[in-house]
Amino acid sequence: MSTETPKAEVYLGKTDYKVIGTRPIRHDGADKVTGKAIYTADFKLPGMLHGAILRSPHPHANIKSIDTSAAEAMDGVMAVITAADMPGLKDKNASLGEGSVNLLDLGSNVLAHGKVLYRGHAVAAVAAKSVHIAQEALKHIVVEYEELPAVTWVLDAMKDDAPILLDRVRTDDMGEMSESPTNISKHIRFEKGNIEDGFSQCDIVIEKEFRTETVHQGYIEPHASVASWNEDGHLKIWTATQGxxxxxxxxxxxxxxxxxxxTVTPCEIGGGFGGKIAVYTQPVAAMLSQKSGRPVKVTMQRNEVFEGTGPTPGSYMKVKIGATNDGKLVAGEAWLAYDAGAFPGGVIGPGCMCVFSCYEFEHAKVDGYDVLVNKPKxxxxxxxxxxHVAFAVETIVDEIAEKLEMDPIDFRLQNAAKEGTVRVDGLKYPRIGLIETLEALKNSDHYQSKLEGPNKGRGLGCGFWFNIGLKSSVTATVNSDGMVSLIEGSTDIGGTRTSIAMQFAETLGIPAEDVIPKVADTDSIGYTDVTGGSRVTFSTGLAAYKCALDIQDQLRARAADLWECEPENVTIEEGVYSHNGDSMTFxxxxxKACKVGDPVAGSATVSPDCFTNGFAAHLADVEVDPETGKVTILRYTAVQDAGKAIxxxxxxxxxxGGAVQGIGWTLNEEYFYDDKGTMKNASFLDYRMPTCLDVPMIETIIVEVPNPDHPYGVRGVGEPPICPPPGAIANAIYHATGQRMTELPISPPKLWKAISEK
Amino acid sequence: MAKKQVVTSNINGEEVEFLCKPQQSLLEVLRDELDLTGAKEGCNNGNCGACTVMLDGHPVNSCLVLAVEAEGAEITTVESISQGGELHPLQQCFLEDAALQCGICTPGFLVAAKALLEKNPDATEHEIRFNLANNLCRCTGYDKIVKAVQDCQTRTKEAVSQ
Structure with missing residues (x-):
């Protein structure tokens, strides 16, 4: 029973959910199991042309000239563009919700401006009557390059004599700008306590160096866009995008x-994992459409996805952690260099904030560097x-626990971050659930079981992600049959139509199946930030909750009209509206409301500026083949605090899914470069992501420590589960072989070498 | 460029005549000429399985088959799995078990899994994993896909025994 709208941001403490916590079939399910769902590559317009993009064969070169005349003269070629067709780029930052981007960098990444900075960098594009003609035309574009020395390893790129990628880049050294060009675009520092004092109090201090290679998000759908630039100057784009x-x-x-x-219409999207936020094909398709006067589709090939779109950085990390003999972590110090690819603005910031995020350290210091290299942005x-940092920290934490002869979970429990813990970047945690997560793992059948036999080992790893809020909008319309159309701006990458609709249904007291969720284009719904940061079920769910309250208030007023009473005298319980013995279902x-009076339509917009703080702990059992160095995952359990699992x-x-991406990252995946800076494995066959034969069932335990900042206690869940696997598996490999592996991937040749040289 | 050729195939139970150039793949013709966009292009070189269709009773990567090779062949695609307005039990199990997230790999998995179950209804977990190893999924970690196939095995057995 409720008579007033509760404050949206406060956890309501409900326990008797009717919809939340159930497992209805997703609303877009039938479309997706019958082949009817429309992804961008499936979409076509009358008169549509096909585009193709010419890419640099060199990792670093000046473009001396581009001659497109032969391509333009070909039968069936309708437009050719280069950077010269783009408006002059401005050196200004545009806010993109989750982060911001410099437009000069973004535009130069979309089409190279005078210089190619990585192999695969887009140089020109063609629109033609068929994709085959477009691809043929690329061969007739003559580009004269002046090759330059390239650098792909982050520490090499930091050296004084390294080839400089962009003359305009200066080091932003904690606010002070360097004078001469450099590849180090940023130096960040966070400090807490006094690091020297901290280490002086420690009985045991371990310092290690770590290295990780570049890996790709690996979504199965290549980037694709269709653009139609109309004569009235209005540009319409259908695209695969997270936002x-x-x-x-x-x-x-x-x-x-x-x-x-x-107008951007998001089609169904075939995976993103962060890689489909920046634009690549959208402006290219638009420019080709403008020049040809026809709609144009641009779809990438798989090698273009690997070589031309954003992977996640390779890194070098030096991490030092100290503890006392009674098992208390005291001090942590990290020196982190992440490559940013070819343009500034990589992911070093969150790396620095996350490095010591799982534990209570009285003293900590982090230095982080954002470094340009000749790889895709x-x-x-x-x-x-x-x-990256979870791999480093979890390896050292495991070693300290072992040296102190403590159970690895008990050691982590004793030091786990909790409500009130202040992270190294100064943020103080609200109620979080790492302790409950570790306890659930400790009580699991997996942890309680024994692992016996040679070459086998068990390892534990933890991980953290902030989980953001940001802006979301929804609108809803009540239909005469009692169902509700729910329009939202969050592109649905993994079933969020349903997790949003369920919160809406729960609030209104109707079944999830009575909500018809739809993802709308940018003209049809209010501003909504990206599907990213594990924010959608939290933030767009919050908007759906508020929108449902709006609808409920309107229906309450209509019921009051019918019963000739005051709205506050109408009570509502589980979708039944009552007053003085009268009652009506939703x-x-x-x-009645649809027949008489105004239509009932609601809306809500939110912009929660809080983090929902997600923690995960994983346990891996492995077997190492000493003859080959191949690691087999025997058993795997993932535990995570979801706040409330909708x-x-x-x-x-x-x-x-996060665990298996992490397993791939740990054991096999890497961009493999030759000494000329050419990626040698730009195909799914050679990049070798895990197949279903490579992994066991992934056991899961959902922990629910409610998020205090959401009515149903929701926390983001998508991101934390990729963090623990490298640490968990590396620790398991150590317990199987006695080798501490400090470089990812722990591929068979690397591990075999380490075992053989033991 | 070479001229188009006429090819006749049986596609999803219907005799279909289409024109194609010698360099066009079966996947391209299915998607662009015949509007059967259920088969997806993830890699265009036989590495991901998103374009899996049945060709004369065998699951194949349609991106590796030339369209001219389909002359006289019997082809079935994901569009034919549901029959008479009803989802196939495998499709139903994929939905109930949440065996898809983004859904781009799902058509390929459904075609490959249906082929496996028709050939080997009692496939073990290892056999399921072995036979689906041609299909990549980046979202699910495969757990729920394998379980959906196993649930379909149970459901089919229950239907037979009733």
Missing amino acids: SFTARQQTAELLELPVSKV TQAYRAPGST KELAD HPSYVEGQMQ
């Missing part, structure tokens, strides 16, 4: 259009920057 509004803004800024002149990849009231199957799915 239709950020795609609109980036494209509008680059093409010097007002945002309202660009890095982008977010699931908890961007956090997985469906009955909807029918649809538990999809929460488990995030935990399992």
